[in-house]
Amino acid sequence: MTGMALLLAFVTAFFIPGIIGAVKAKSCGRKAPSLIQPMFDIFRLLKKGSVYSNSTSFIFQIAPIVYFATIFLGLFFLPFGAEKGIFGFTSDFIFLAYLLAIGKFFMILSAIDTASPFEGMGANREAFYSMLIEPVFFTIMGSLALVAQPPSLGNLYANAGALSDTPYLSWMIIVFIIYILFNIALVENSRLPVDDPKTHLELTMVHEVMVLDNSGFDLGLIQAANALKFALYGGLIANFFLSPEFHLITNVAIFLGMGVLFAIAIGLSESFRARNKMKKNSLYIVLMFSLAVLIFFLILAMNSKFILT
Numbered sequence: 001m002t003g004m005a006l007l008l009a010f011v012t013a014f015f016i017p018g019i020i021g022a023v024k025a026k027s028c029g030r031k032a033p034s035l036i037q038p039m040f041d042i043f044r045l046l047k048k049g050s051v052y053s054n055s056t057s058f059i060f061q062i063a064p065i066v067y068f069a070t071i072f073l074g075l076f077f078l079p080f081g082a083e084k085g086i087f088g089f090t091s092d093f094i095f096l097a098y099l100l101a102i103g104k105f106f107m108i109l110s111a112i113d114t115a116s117p118f119e120g121m122g123a124n125r126e127a128f129y130s131m132l133i134e135p136v137f138f139t140i141m142g143s144l145a146l147v148a149q150p151p152s153l154g155n156l157y158a159n160a161g162a163l164s165d166t167p168y169l170s171w172m173i174i175v176f177i178i179y180i181l182f183n184i185a186l187v188e189n190s191r192l193p194v195d196d197p198k199t200h201l202e203l204t205m206v207h208e209v210m211v212l213d214n215s216g217f218d219l220g221l222i223q224a225a226n227a228l229k230f231a232l233y234g235g236l237i238a239n240f241f242l243s244p245e246f247h248l249i250t251n252v253a254i255f256l257g258m259g260v261l262f263a264i265a266i267g268l269s270e271s272f273r274a275r276n277k278m279k280k281n282s283l284y285i286v287l288m289f290s291l292a293v294l295i296f297f298l299i300l301a302m303n304s305k306f307i308l309t
Contacts, residue, residue, distance in 0.1 A: 003086055004080045004083075004248075004252070005075075005078040005079060005080040005083075005085060005235055005239075005255070006075050006076060006078065006085070006086060008080075008235070008252065008255045008256060008259075009075045009078055009228070009231040009232065009234075009235050010075075010228075010231070011256065011259075012230075012231045012234055012235070012255075012256060012259035012260075012263075013227040013228045013230065013231035014036065014039055014227075015035055015036070015259075015260075015263070016227060016230045016231060016234065016259065016262070016263040017038035017039070017226075017227050017230070018033070018034065018035035018036055018037055018038050018039070019035060019260060019263035019264060019267065020263050020266050020267040020270070021033055021037070021038065021267070022035060022267070023263070023264050023266075023267025023268060023271065024267045024270055024271050027267070027268065027271035027272070028271065038223070038227070039227075041223070042220050042223050042224050042227070043220075044220075045216055045217065045219050045220030045223065046217055046220040046221070046224075047217075048215070048216035048217060048220075049216050049217065050214070050215050050216040050217050050218045050219075051215045051216065053114060053213060055113075055114065055115045056110075056113050056114055056115075056213070057113055059106070059109050059110055059113045060110045060113045060114065060213070061218075062106070063106040063107055063109060063110030063113075064107075064110075064214060064217075064218040064219075064221040064222050064225075065221065066102065066103055066106040067103040067104070067106055067107050067221070067222060067225050068103075068221040068222070068224060068225040068228075069103070070099050070100055070102050070103030071100065071103060071225045071228045071229050071232065072225075072228060073087075073099060074096055074099055074100055074232055075228060075231070075232055075235075077092050077093075077095070077096045077099075077153060078153075078232060078235045078236070078239075079152075079153045079154040079157055079239055080239070080242065080251070080255070081154075081157060081158070081239055081242030081243060081244060081251060082154055082155075082157055082158035082242075082244050083154055083244075084152055084153060084154030084155075085153065085154070088152055088153060088154055089152060090150040090151065090152050091150075091151055091152065092152050092153055093141045093151075093152075093153050093156070094138075094141075096153070097134065097137055097138065097141075100188075100229075101130070101134070103225070104126065104130055107123075107126070107210060107211075107222075108123040108126055108127050108210070110210075110214075111123035111126075111209075111210040111211075114212075114213045116212070116213065118205075118209050118212070119209055119210055119212060119213065121209065122205055122206050122207065122208075122209035122210040123210055125206045125278075126190070126206055126207060126210060128282070129187055129194060129206070129281065129282075129285060130188075132282060132285040132286065132289070133184055133187045133188065133285055133288070135289055135292075136180060136184060136285065136288045136289045136292050137184055139289065139292035139293055139295075139296050140177055140180055140181065140184075140292050140295070141156065142296060143177070143292070143295050143296040143299050144156040144157075144159075144160060144163075144177070146296075146299050146300065146303060147159045147162045147163055147299070147303060157239045157240065157242070158244075160174055160240055163299055163302065163303075164299075164302045165302070169302070173295060173298065173299065174240050176291065176295055177240075177295065178237050178240060179291075180288055180291060180292055180295075181233060181236055181237050182233075182237065182262075182265065183288050184233065184288070185229075185230065185233035185234075185262075185266075186266070186269070187285060188229065188233070189207075189226060189229055189230060189233075190206050190207030190208070191266065191269075191270060192269065192270045192273050192274075192275055193273055193274065193275050193276040193281075193284065194206065194275075194276060194281050194284065194285075195207055195208070195275075196275050204275075204278065230262075230263070230266075231259065233262075234258065234259045234262040234263070235255070235259070237258060237262060238254065238255045238258035238259060238262070239255075241254050241258060242254055242255065
């Protein structure tokens with residue numbers, strides 16, 4: 001059903017931040033807040049006005065809107081199993097990646113626009129990590145595209161089971177792909193072990209230091225966009241488990257259930273995982289790229305796509 005993935009993504013985005021916070025609280029032995037408390041906080045911010053420094057330009061004012069708009073539009077490309085998204089087309093995953101990059105680019109510009117050395121430092125780190133993680137995403141999508149023609153997001157998932165002649169081997173590869181997508185989500189959303197959203201030390205902050213000058217409505221848009229981005233990556237993972245052979249209600253339950261498991265996994269990861277030292281973040285991302293390249297060549301070999309001369 002066209003648009004089902006978009007609707008379900010909004011539902012999961014509403015609860016993912018709350019589930020992450022609840023899991024982290026329970027893991028530390030604290031009383032968990034309401035699952036919808038983060039959404040209440042966002043709605044409260046959206047009712048407030050924004051304060052702008054005299055040192056900022058119009059870039060700082062439009063950046064949160066562009067950031068939110070790009071992620072919101074990105075959800076229209078999210079498929080529902082083998083069914084393409086509302087805006088799906090051939091090679092739409094490339095357009096999706098650079099659509100999200102536009103939003104991040106404006107957020108980096110807005111951080112630099114404040115003339116704050118701390119925000120400029122965070123923007124530098126954000127740009128560097130994004131540069132490193134981009135090849136990982138394209139390598140994974142390119143690996144899936146080897147057995148999907150035309151290579152659209154819907155076809156990538158429809159043919160994911162054909163990565164190998166052996167179903168068990170195909171699912172083993174899919175598990176590794178899910179692991180990589182999970183880590184991409186952590187990097188793209190500036191979570192542990194790359195960044196800590198709860199830290200207050202500017203010297204070690206990445207995304208949070210970039211939005212120190214944002215307030216009110218703008219800050220609410222940024223937090224809402226972060227929740228939607230979580231839902232987007234959760235949807236990319238959930239689509240591996242959907243099947244046209246299942247009833248619609250079953251696929252909906254799987255999609256929502258995987259969104260909950262995705263949030264729980266993030267909460268547990270942040271509860272029992274230490275933050276990397278800054279110099280190790282790049283090695284962590286390069287390790288993901290190495291694993292993605294290994295998967296790419298494995299699929300090449302299994303599908304006899306090597307050309308020997």
